[in-house]
Amino acid sequence: MEISKTYNPKEFEDRIYSEWMEKGYFTPKIDLSKKPFTIVIPPPNITGQLHMGHALDNTMQDIIIRWKRMQGFVTLWIPGSDHASIATEVKVLDQIREETGLTKRDIGREKFLERAWQWKEKYENRILDQLKKLGSSCDWTRKRFTMDEALSKAVREVFVSLYEKGLIYRGDRIINWCPSCKTALSDAEVEHEDEQGHLWYIKYPVKGEEGYITIATTRPETMLGDVAVAVNPNDERYKQFIGKVLILPIVGREIPVVGDDYVDPSFGTGAVKVTPAHDPNDFEIGIRHGLDFINIMNEDASINENGGEYSGLDRYEARKKIVEKLRDMGLLVKVEDLNHSVGHCYRCHTTVEPFLSKQWFVKMEPLAKPALDAVRTGKIEFIPERFEKIYFNWLENIKDWCISRQLWWGHRIPAWYCDDCGHVNVSKDDPTCCEKCGSKNIHQDEDVLDTWFSSALWPFSTMGWPEETNDLKYFFPTDVLVTGYDIIFFWVARMIFMSLEFMKEVPFRRVLIHGLVRDSQGRKMSKSLGNGIDPLEIIDKYGADTLRFTLITGNAPGNDMRFSDDKVEASRNFANKLWNASRYVMLNLTSDDTTLYLENLNIADKWILTRLNGVIKEVTENLEKYELGIAAGKLYDFLWSEFCDWYIELSKPVLYGDDLEAKKVTKSVLRYVLDNTLRLLHPFMPFITEEIFRNIPHEGDTIMLSKWPEYREDLIFEKEAKDTMLIMDAIKTIRNLRAEASVAPSKKARVIINTDKEDVIKIFKDGENYITKLAGASEVMYIKDKDVLPQKAVSGSIEGALVVMPLEDLIDIKDEIERLKSEREKVLSEIKRAEGMLKNEKFVGKAPKHVVDAEKEKYEKYSEMLKNLDERIEYLLK
Numbered sequence: 001m002e003i004s005k006t007y008n009p010k011e012f013e014d015r016i017y018s019e020w021m022e023k024g025y026f027t028p029k030i031d032l033s034k035k036p037f038t039i040v041i042p043p044p045n046i047t048g049q050l051h052m053g054h055a056l057d058n059t060m061q062d063i064i065i066r067w068k069r070m071q072g073f074v075t076l077w078i079p080g081s082d083h084a085s086i087a088t089e090v091k092v093l094d095q096i097r098e099e100t101g102l103t104k105r106d107i108g109r110e111k112f113l114e115r116a117w118q119w120k121e122k123y124e125n126r127i128l129d130q131l132k133k134l135g136s137s138c139d140w141t142r143k144r145f146t147m148d149e150a151l152s153k154a155v156r157e158v159f160v161s162l163y164e165k166g167l168i169y170r171g172d173r174i175i176n177w178c179p180s181c182k183t184a185l186s187d188a189e190v191e192h193e194d195e196q197g198h199l200w201y202i203k204y205p206v207k208g209e210e211g212y213i214t215i216a217t218t219r220p221e222t223m224l225g226d227v228a229v230a231v232n233p234n235d236e237r238y239k240q241f242i243g244k245v246l247i248l249p250i251v252g253r254e255i256p257v258v259g260d261d262y263v264d265p266s267f268g269t270g271a272v273k274v275t276p277a278h279d280p281n282d283f284e285i286g287i288r289h290g291l292d293f294i295n296i297m298n299e300d301a302s303i304n305e306n307g308g309e310y311s312g313l314d315r316y317e318a319r320k321k322i323v324e325k326l327r328d329m330g331l332l333v334k335v336e337d338l339n340h341s342v343g344h345c346y347r348c349h350t351t352v353e354p355f356l357s358k359q360w361f362v363k364m365e366p367l368a369k370p371a372l373d374a375v376r377t378g379k380i381e382f383i384p385e386r387f388e389k390i391y392f393n394w395l396e397n398i399k400d401w402c403i404s405r406q407l408w409w410g411h412r413i414p415a416w417y418c419d420d421c422g423h424v425n426v427s428k429d430d431p432t433c434c435e436k437c438g439s440k441n442i443h444q445d446e447d448v449l450d451t452w453f454s455s456a457l458w459p460f461s462t463m464g465w466p467e468e469t470n471d472l473k474y475f476f477p478t479d480v481l482v483t484g485y486d487i488i489f490f491w492v493a494r495m496i497f498m499s500l501e502f503m504k505e506v507p508f509r510r511v512l513i514h515g516l517v518r519d520s521q522g523r524k525m526s527k528s529l530g531n532g533i534d535p536l537e538i539i540d541k542y543g544a545d546t547l548r549f550t551l552i553t554g555n556a557p558g559n560d561m562r563f564s565d566d567k568v569e570a571s572r573n574f575a576n577k578l579w580n581a582s583r584y585v586m587l588n589l590t591s592d593d594t595t596l597y598l599e600n601l602n603i604a605d606k607w608i609l610t611r612l613n614g615v616i617k618e619v620t621e622n623l624e625k626y627e628l629g630i631a632a633g634k635l636y637d638f639l640w641s642e643f644c645d646w647y648i649e650l651s652k653p654v655l656y657g658d659d660l661e662a663k664k665v666t667k668s669v670l671r672y673v674l675d676n677t678l679r680l681l682h683p684f685m686p687f688i689t690e691e692i693f694r695n696i697p698h699e700g701d702t703i704m705l706s707k708w709p710e711y712r713e714d715l716i717f718e719k720e721a722k723d724t725m726l727i728m729d730a731i732k733t734i735r736n737l738r739a740e741a742s743v744a745p746s747k748k749a750r751v752i753i754n755t756d757k758e759d760v761i762k763i764f765k766d767g768e769n770y771i772t773k774l775a776g777a778s779e780v781m782y783i784k785d786k787d788v789l790p791q792k793a794v795s796g797s798i799e800g801a802l803v804v805m806p807l808e809d810l811i812d813i814k815d816e817i818e819r820l821k822s823e824r825e826k827v828l829s830e831i832k833r834a835e836g837m838l839k840n841e842k843f844v845g846k847a848p849k850h851v852v853d854a855e856k857e858k859y860e861k862y863s864e865m866l867k868n869l870d871e872r873i874e875y876l877l878k
Contacts, residue, residue, distance in 0.1 A: 007579035009543025037073035045084035050130035052517035066683035070708035080144035085410035154461035177355035179301035201333035216268030233259030277356035371497035410448030456494035459507035515560035545685035555629035606717035607724035727767035733796035748778035755801035
């Protein structure tokens with residue numbers, strides 16, 4: 001029973017993961033006598049590699065799934081990846097352009113898709129291999145891809161079903177258009193950023209009169225498509241203009257003045273230009289007033305033939321020339337600076353253009369209501385709850401979802417158009433002729449579906465829906481979704497309304513939200529800042545366990561976290577501490593006995609068993625609340641401070657002594673505490689815990705299938721635990737006194753325990769062996785009378801006693817008095833704090849009884865310490 005002297009994760013992490021895979025530990029078998037626990041992975045895009053956000057997200061999922069597996073649930077964690085249509089198409093096109101200089105139109109759809117599938121094979125495998133390096137215990141036999149045949153079947157099933165219900169339709173609408181990606185975007189795919197722009201004030205002359213109306217616009221180039229000017233019918237300034245005709249500057253087109261309640265009289269001049277083909281609000285005005293729709297832009301945002309002399313110019317170049325011409329014509333009144341919100345493509349960050357286009361849409365109102373109710377009634381819980389506001393706000397103000405994308409990579413829209421009669425045939429299967437007229441001259445829609453359409457089905461399509469599979473019957477709905485707050489409306493909301501529509505159930509019961517991983521300065525990690533950190537580099541240098549523990553410690557649900565070298569080093573040191581402590585335990589175990597001997601336990605044994613039970617309870621309770629960071633912190637403190645720094649030290653006097661029975665008992669406690677600590681730590685640090693577990697006496701083949709530790713009432717020894725802590729306080733006090741007096745470690749010193757309490761004297765006599773061995777005491781004496789204490793001594797107050805060290809000429813009496821006075825101030829501060837709490841009627845009346853009692857106990861403890869200090873100071877001043 002021995003592991004290598006130094007902790008080197010490269011020696012065992014890959015080996016252990018391979019063994020877990022070979023033995024099928026991640027693959028659950030349906031067992032109707034047990035409860036399932038299911039997580040589906042937020043499928044990473046096949047466009048890159050593992051970044052810190054992925055590492056955090058999957059570490060959290062793995063912690064949860066490993067914990068539930070140890071609790072005896074039949075756990076399933078479904079892995080997979082997303083085709084990410086826009087992002088992947090852009091990457092593949094860049095690759096084609098770099099290698100051949102060709103565009104996708106040059107090579108054609110078929111050849112382009114061949115290249116896209118090659119990309120998928122390469123990059124999907126890469127990122128999934130990286131997830132394995134992290135230790136993710138996914139069931140890789142159930143790996144899914146959003147464009148797998150079965151998942152594609154689910155997509156068609158949903159599309160056709162929604163179409164037949166009238167919830168999917170095709171029509172001309174203003175959509176968000178990315179001129180760079182050359183595709184429509186849903187509202188959720190547009191990122192709004194404040195930008196410094198301008199507000200141009202332009203005169204629109206009244207036909208046949210001397211007057212004019214001044215409008216204000218942030219996009220003067222779109223005036224080429226103006227078909228009206230709108231004013232509020234209640235605006236006294238413009239009432240007389242309603243029904244009159246204006247002359248559109250530059251273009252010369254005659255356009256009417258219409259009255260519409262939408263117009264805000266307080267913005268700009270109170271009169272707005274109406275461009276129905278290039279503004280969503282103008283689109284609605286256009287419909288209400290029966291106006292024309294004039295599209296003046298090409299797909300790349302250049303001006304088209306409707307723009308006259310500006311045809312072919314980029315939108316911003318056209319803007320510049322139009323403004324110059326308006327100035328020359330004397331129609332530009334003024335230009336104001338304006339800070340306003342501008343939409344950008346979430347992928348390429350190009351400024352989006354509102355664009356009139358024929359697209360496919362999902363009617364959202366009928367789907368949004370059940371999704372809102374599911375969260376409001378508690379069927380789905382957001383952790384933290386505050387993120388429900390984002391969810392509610394989006395669904396309450398939702399517009400119809402534009403689901404068509406002008407791309408080739410993705411699920412092609414299952415709609416066929418008849419070239420002869422114009423009928424549209426929407427079908428689950430590819431038709432060979434028009435269902436209306438029988439013509440074989442039909443062609444499929446060129447567009448593909450929004451990526452989020454297929455990923456919205458992920459919780460049930462991954463389990464075989466629309467087929468009634470055994471997986472679907474047993475593992476659905478899933479239990480928890482772990483995801484970032486940035487895709488609540490992109491993905492979370494859509495999974496909820498799709499699941500309610502097609503499964504008649506919620507897709508998951510809880511949504512655990514995490515924040516972003518930022519750099520040490522709190523900045524978002526990005527290529528432009530050059531502050532990104534590759535998780536694989538951290539794993540290669542420090543091991544996966546170190547990375548995982550770094551990401552989870554101090555992490556609170558929903559909050560962003562800072563990633564720093566110091567945190568990584570602290571996690572690495574923690575792993576080293578565990579490794580070295582385990583070596584100590586192994587070196588002292590001489591048999592494979594796994595029995596915990598409860599007879600003849602000493603007080604230190606009882607203390608550590610009590611503390612272990614406390615940690616088991618605390619860690620389990622925090623995991624139940626999904627406070628993973630707090631649970632990790634509890635384990636860190638217990639292992640580092642209590643087990644390693646104290647119990648291991650307290651065990652040495654016994655293990656190096658002559659009492660064979662005491663040795664046997666303490667060895668069994670060491671093994672038991674280490675075994676249970678490893679189990680508690682396993683979900684957080686799976687590799688190191690497995691390697692150590694295999695090398696100590698244990699039951700079972702692997703720690704990941706061992707039983708989760710449970711709180712044991714019979715292993716709570718409150719009195720002995722309290723007594724041990726008093727002895728530890730004395731040891732700490734003696735060590736501090738020695739350090740303050742600069743006493744050499746090798747020099748033994750006499751220790752006097754000054755107390756008139758027999759029960760306290762008994763405690764110290766029982767623990768005298770620890771004091772002499774761990775505090776460098778030559779002997780321990782017990783004196784009840786303060787008057788006979790040596791004057792030349794250093795002392796420290798602990799609960800119930802004064803610890804005194806006669807150091808002869810090693811201290812200065814004056815310095816000692818000053819030190820005691822300083823300690824007195826600290827104790828007095830604690831007394832005042834406790835006193836304030838106990839005088840607070842609200843606290844005493846409303847706080848739980850055990851909390852009030854704890855404050856009373858602290859008050860009494862510090863009051864006694866103050867009394868001891870005052871007596872000691874008075875004595876030294878004589």
